[in-house]
Amino acid sequence: MSAWDVIVAGAGASGLFFAARAARRGLAVLVLDHGSAPARKVRVSGGGRCNFTNLDMGPERYLCANPHFTRSALARFTPWDAVAWLGDHGLGYEEKAPGQLFCAQGAAAVVRALEADCAAAGVRLDLGVPVRAVQREGDGFSVATGRGVLGARAVAVATGGLSWPGVGASGLGFEVAAALGLRVVPPRPALVPLVCGHWPYADLAGVALPVRAACAGAAFAGDLLFTHKGLSGPVILQISSFWRRAEALTIDLLPGRDAAALLAAARAARGRGRTLVRNFLAAHLPARLAARLPGALADTPLADLAAPQLRALAQALNAWTVLPTRSEGWARAEVTAGGVDTAGLCSRTMTARHVPGLYFLGEVQDVTGQLGGYNLHWAWASAHAAALAAG
Numbered sequence: 001m002s003a004w005d006v007i008v009a010g011a012g013a014s015g016l017f018f019a020a021r022a023a024r025r026g027l028a029v030l031v032l033d034h035g036s037a038p039a040r041k042v043r044v045s046g047g048g049r050c051n052f053t054n055l056d057m058g059p060e061r062y063l064c065a066n067p068h069f070t071r072s073a074l075a076r077f078t079p080w081d082a083v084a085w086l087g088d089h090g091l092g093y094e095e096k097a098p099g100q101l102f103c104a105q106g107a108a109a110v111v112r113a114l115e116a117d118c119a120a121a122g123v124r125l126d127l128g129v130p131v132r133a134v135q136r137e138g139d140g141f142s143v144a145t146g147r148g149v150l151g152a153r154a155v156a157v158a159t160g161g162l163s164w165p166g167v168g169a170s171g172l173g174f175e176v177a178a179a180l181g182l183r184v185v186p187p188r189p190a191l192v193p194l195v196c197g198h199w200p201y202a203d204l205a206g207v208a209l210p211v212r213a214a215c216a217g218a219a220f221a222g223d224l225l226f227t228h229k230g231l232s233g234p235v236i237l238q239i240s241s242f243w244r245r246a247e248a249l250t251i252d253l254l255p256g257r258d259a260a261a262l263l264a265a266a267r268a269a270r271g272r273g274r275t276l277v278r279n280f281l282a283a284h285l286p287a288r289l290a291a292r293l294p295g296a297l298a299d300t301p302l303a304d305l306a307a308p309q310l311r312a313l314a315q316a317l318n319a320w321t322v323l324p325t326r327s328e329g330w331a332r333a334e335v336t337a338g339g340v341d342t343a344g345l346c347s348r349t350m351t352a353r354h355v356p357g358l359y360f361l362g363e364v365q366d367v368t369g370q371l372g373g374y375n376l377h378w379a380w381a382s383a384h385a386a387a388l389a390a391g
């Protein structure tokens with residue numbers, strides 16, 4: 001029955017990276033993917049430029065029920081290892097934001113590197129073949145596929161999460177985990193824009209500004225973008241991974257600046273007390289937001305503001321409260337939070353503790369990276385750790 005040493009479910013970032021390394025160790029490896037092309041998510045990553053790693057790497061960059069789970073694999077595959085791997089394929093990198101490394105030749109070149117590694121190592125890659133179920137059979141596994149039942153000594157589940165269904169996402173990994181007795185932390189969209197049911201700022205769509213956003217004990221600084229339905233931009237994507245329904249976001253529109261002190265200084269300055277609220281705000285915020293934020297107070301001179309109005313305005317600037325009603329969902333989520341509970345996995349090998357030979361790699365795990373190259377890095381690092389253990 002065990003025709004293959006390893007069957008890999010999913011020819012994405014982690015599946016291909018693992019397959020090539022396992023095959024180099026002498027294993028007979030078959031990779032199955034239901035899509036018509038491999039690594040379609042890598043192809044669209046980073047807007048087609050593939051933010052493949054981040055130099056500011058560490059377990060604290062990952063959301064996971066066990067905050068230490070990533071430590072071992074990250075220590076054994078560093079951002080410089082990722083750089084070296086691309087270098088082996090003649091590919092370079094660009095640091096577009098501090099620490100954030102993109103492939104200089106674009107995402108398609110990264111996909112070609114994954115394919116080249118697999119071809120050189122003798123991996124068999126079968127596309128257009130869905131994996132439907134994985135069962136324990138003797139010392140190995142039987143894998144139900146679109147081409148019948150196949151046998152393997154080991155199985156690596158690398159089917160990713162539920163986000164971006166257009167490029168092959170499926171819940172197969174969670175189903176396999178549950179069927180073989182592993183707990184699955186309920187998946188939810190992450191790194192996703194947020195929607196506000198009643199949204200009086202639709203007219204501000206397109207306005208962007210640097211802010212600090214906080215929610216559920218987490219806080220991020222970065223750019224916020226107003227949309228027709230709510231809020232987006234890097235800082236909102238970051239905080240969305242922590243946000244839960246019915247929780248409010250607190251947004252500091254003047255990060256690092258004390259709005260009450262700025263208002264007091266403006267009122268005290270000679271002649272400035274007659275400055276209208278909107279004009280005062282326009283010195284600190286994008287003009288369209290400055291005109292809308294203070295509502296009925298927009299055309300009031302600073303000097304005429306009563307103490308409660310001053311306090312409310314300062315609060316709106318340093319601690320603006322927004323209550324999103326939902327996220328934009330799987331279609332717009334860059335990743336899936338939740339997934340296969342890492343309590344059931346060995347952090348050195350990525351194998352299920354109670355199912356020898358069953359690996360879970362990449363995003364299918366309850367490991368969610370922050371924005372900035374962390375999710376692809378986890379795909380590489382978890383695959384590398386598993387490949388060291390395979391064989």
Ligand SMILES: Cc1cc2nc3c(=O)[nH]c(=O)nc-3n(C[C@H](O)[C@H](O)[C@H](O)COP(=O)(O)OP(=O)(O)OC[C@H]3O[C@@H](n4cnc5c(N)ncnc54)[C@H](O)[C@@H]3O)c2cc1C
Pocket residue numbers: 009010011012013014015032033034035038039040041042044045046047050051052053129130131132158159160161163164167168169170171172333334335361362363364372373374375376377379
């Ligand atoms: C638009 C977008 C941009 C992104 N940009 C970045 C970025 O710049 N940097 C970064 O770090 N992260 C980025 N990410 C996230 C990153 O792409 C993923 O976290 C990463 O690809 C996960 O790797 P994986 O191997 O776990 O899964 P994937 O790469 O998603 O691969 C899973 C594979 O499994 C296959 N599959 C699923 N179900 C089945 C089944 N039943 N049978 C057979 N095959 C199946 C799929 O077709 C797919 O090929 C981005 C994500 C999106 C959606």
